[in-house]
Amino acid sequence: MxxxxxxxxxxxxxxxxxxxxxxxxxxxxxxxxxxxEPAGWGCPTASPLSGASPGGEPFDGILLCDQPHSPRFGIGLTQGITPEQSLALARALGTWPPNA
Known part of the structure; x- marks a missing residue:
């Protein structure tokens, strides 16, 4: 052992x-x-609460975790913030969009 x-x-x-x-x-x-188990991380999908404009895409950069044990599981970190704030938060978390 x-x-x-x-x-x-x-x-x-x-x-x-x-x-x-x-x-x-x-x-x-x-x-x-x-x-x-390894966590799965992915970009959010468009929803009215994701910061997406009607018919648009959600803000990139804030990855979501699919593991219930993660402190970021099910948390909408970008809910209610501007695209600029979302980008700053993504950079602070080290998950900024690749095209930014």
Missing amino acids: PDGGRRVRDALVRAGIPEHQAPRVSQALLVDHPFW
Whole structure:
């Protein structure tokens, strides 16, 4: 077991998990848990709340995350701001549009 797994196993035993169950529980926490799945990031789709003009595209640059564990999951960061503010926010987050 890698060092991190060994540390988690030892911590579980100290927390009261029976020693014979600790390897299985640490495996479930470190390997089999959906928290460790890679997040999918993508550009938002047009909607009335996305900053898109009627028939237009949403502001580029603020990527959305599809993982429920992400603090940016389901958050409309660009809702109610101007295109200029959206671009500044995208640059601050390191996800500015490639054409900007």
